[in-house]
Amino acid sequence: MYNSEDFLVTRLGNNTVPSPLHLSKETGDGVFNYINDEDRVLYKPTLEYFNLCENENIKPVSFEKAGPKEKIYFDPNKTKVAIVTCGGLCPGLNNVIRGLVMQLYNRYGVKRIIGIKYGYEGFIPEFNHDIIDLTPEMVEDIHMFGGSFLGSSRGHQDPAMIVDALERMNINILFTIGGDGTLRGAQAITEEVRKRKLKIAVAGIPKTIDNDINLIEKSFGFETAFTIASDILRGAHNEAKGAYNGIALVKLMGRESGFIAANAALAVQEVNFLIVPEMEFELHGPKGFLHILRKRLERKNHALIVVAEGAGQDLFLDKEIKNDASGNIKFKDIGIYLKEKIKEEFDNRKIRYSIKYIDPSYIIRSAAANANDSLFCNLLAQNAVHGAMAGRTGFIAGYWNSQFTLLPIPMAVKEKKKISIEGELWSNVLETTGQPKSFKNSSDTEILRLK
Numbered sequence: 001m002y003n004s005e006d007f008l009v010t011r012l013g014n015n016t017v018p019s020p021l022h023l024s025k026e027t028g029d030g031v032f033n034y035i036n037d038e039d040r041v042l043y044k045p046t047l048e049y050f051n052l053c054e055n056e057n058i059k060p061v062s063f064e065k066a067g068p069k070e071k072i073y074f075d076p077n078k079t080k081v082a083i084v085t086c087g088g089l090c091p092g093l094n095n096v097i098r099g100l101v102m103q104l105y106n107r108y109g110v111k112r113i114i115g116i117k118y119g120y121e122g123f124i125p126e127f128n129h130d131i132i133d134l135t136p137e138m139v140e141d142i143h144m145f146g147g148s149f150l151g152s153s154r155g156h157q158d159p160a161m162i163v164d165a166l167e168r169m170n171i172n173i174l175f176t177i178g179g180d181g182t183l184r185g186a187q188a189i190t191e192e193v194r195k196r197k198l199k200i201a202v203a204g205i206p207k208t209i210d211n212d213i214n215l216i217e218k219s220f221g222f223e224t225a226f227t228i229a230s231d232i233l234r235g236a237h238n239e240a241k242g243a244y245n246g247i248a249l250v251k252l253m254g255r256e257s258g259f260i261a262a263n264a265a266l267a268v269q270e271v272n273f274l275i276v277p278e279m280e281f282e283l284h285g286p287k288g289f290l291h292i293l294r295k296r297l298e299r300k301n302h303a304l305i306v307v308a309e310g311a312g313q314d315l316f317l318d319k320e321i322k323n324d325a326s327g328n329i330k331f332k333d334i335g336i337y338l339k340e341k342i343k344e345e346f347d348n349r350k351i352r353y354s355i356k357y358i359d360p361s362y363i364i365r366s367a368a369a370n371a372n373d374s375l376f377c378n379l380l381a382q383n384a385v386h387g388a389m390a391g392r393t394g395f396i397a398g399y400w401n402s403q404f405t406l407l408p409i410p411m412a413v414k415e416k417k418k419i420s421i422e423g424e425l426w427s428n429v430l431e432t433t434g435q436p437k438s439f440k441n442s443s444d445t446e447i448l449r450l451k
Contacts, residue, residue, distance in 0.1 A: 002043060002061045002411075009064050009406045010190075012199050012391040015071035020109050023068055035067030035386075041403045063215075063405035066383035066397060073391025074172055074201075080112040082171045083134065085148045086119035086178035086185070090209045091224035092369040092377040094142040094149050096177050099381025100205075101139045107382075108389055114169070119153035119178075120185055123165040131169075143377075146368045154181070159188040166193075166200055173201045173388045179208040180413055183396065187409040190394035203388040204396035204409055205380050209365060212257035212417045215407055216398045220380060222260065224373045225253065228364045229264035233306065236358055237270040240302040243354035247293075247303050247342060251335030251359045254308030257418045261308040262429050272296060272303045273435050275334075277310035278419045278426075281439035283341055289439040290345045297353070307334055309361070335359055379404060 024031035040062035042049075053060045083100055085093050097115070104110040115132040116122035122129040132138075132150070142149045166174060166189075176186040183204050190202040206213045211222040229252050236248035252261045258276025265271035273293065275281060282288040296303050312334045322330040339357045346353045369377060376399075383404040384397035398407040419426055430437060 004059050004061055006411055007063050009392045009395045009408055012073055012393055015073050015390055017072045017075050019070055019072050020076060021068050034070040035065055039065040041065050041400055041405050045401050063400055063407055066387060066404040066406050068386045069390040072389045074389050076109040079110050079172045080170055081110055081173045082114050082116055083175045084116040085150050085152050086182040087154060089147055089365045090207050090221035091367050092220040092373050094145060095369050095374050095377035096205050096381050097149055098139045098143045099378040100175055101134045102136055103382045103385040105136050115150045118151040120157040121153045123162040124157055146366045159192045162189055163192045175203050177205045177207050183409050183413050201388045201393040203384050205384050206396050210254050210257050211259040214412055214415050214417050217400055220373055220377045224370045225364050226260045226263040227370055228367055229260055230267040232360045233264055233268045237304045239356045240304050245297045245301055245353040247355040249305045249339055249357045251307050251309055253361050255310040256416050258308040261306050262425055265306055266428055266432055269432055270304055271306050271433050273305045274429055274433055275307040275311045277308055278421055282441055285441040287441045307338060
């Protein structure tokens with residue numbers, strides 16, 4: 001259980017600089033009000049939680065509400081900002097870069113903004129990457145395209161060398177845009193800055209296409225990802241129906257969490273089997289996946305299967321664990337594995353079938369953000385700037401209970417957000433697909449309930 005201290009964001013010092021935003025402190029004057037330090041967003045907005053806190057006389061757990069402050073820490077005329085993007089590509093990266101530059105330059109009057117090329121590598125002298133001066137004119141159209149205008153890279157870099165570079169360049173604020181590994185790196189940079197007693201703010205904008213960052217309702221790029229995935233699933237469904245015993249097998253992103261696959265399946269409503277990392281399953285036996293798939297084809301003569309990339313890793317005989325440059329476990333390819341096991345099953349039984357395997361991951365990752373994600377990216381960027389200019393550090397701009405928040409980085413990377421197999425989302429998936437509650441032979445659930 002969390003407590004109030006878990007969500008306290010570090011401050012560099014007292015805020016004494018008047019904000020250049022010229023907002024209001026009065027209600028009813030037609031002007032948006034500044035956010036007070038006391039403004040908080042509840043962790044649990046339920047009557048049950050309210051009554052519990054009231055009865056036990058405890059302070060409700062809450063996040064700091066993001067937004068503009070009447071007094072800020074950094075003087076815009078003397079502030080220099082760096083922006084870096086790290087990790088894999090994700091829809092919306094360019095939108096966030098653009099949003100940061102526009103907010104800093106046009107609203108706060110910060111004129112010295114630089115872009116660090118190719119992730120944290122850009123701070124390390126031996127890589128000799130260029131640094132870009134960022135202006136509104138330079139970034140005004142980049143949100144129309146996918147990828148990252150600044151480039152990216154994976155892998156750990158020495159936080160001491162990164163802070164050395166920040167000092168050499170006289171950086172006051174660093175914005176890091178990336179996922180779990182990037183945020184852990186940002187926290188290491190924050191700790192090195194604190195150790196040197198420097199007044200440098202480190203702010204994160206969480207990027208994960210899998211939507212698996214802790215204590216954040218949604219991450220940017222996620223909606224674009226499952227929207228594009230939905231279109232692909234529609235086409236895959238047509239492929240499956242176009243052949244006798246047609247099988248379409250689609251692998252989607254989702255290393256440890258199956259949110260993209262689940263939401264795409266709910267959007268399309270034509271998926272017959274969804275397999276995600278949060279569930280265990282067996283291939284063989286009377287309640288195993290292959291048997292259930294065979295029964296499905298006997299009745300309907302087609303099937304659409306969606307599997308998240310991190311599912312079924314326990315099925316592989318090779319248990320050797322290898323890591324990529326970011327320290328993530330290199331998963332075995334569950335899509336290819338399932339395809340081969342399906343072919344083996346049906347060939348051995350001499351059953352006629354046609355199977356199509358589709359892996360659209362890189363197409364989805366590199367797409368431009370859709371309208372909703374574009375809006376969300378811009379608002380995340382604006383609120384990250386508000387927090388950093390007010391002297392907050394070691395935080396990410398988050399989103400909780402439909403409000404933007406500031407959250408300490410350690411809380412965001414403490415654990416992964418995952419689908420609860422007992423939760424409403426998974427219940428909705430089962431209702432939509434009609435698949436059994438389990439593909440395990442030890443399960444006491446029904447064998448089959450096909451649509």
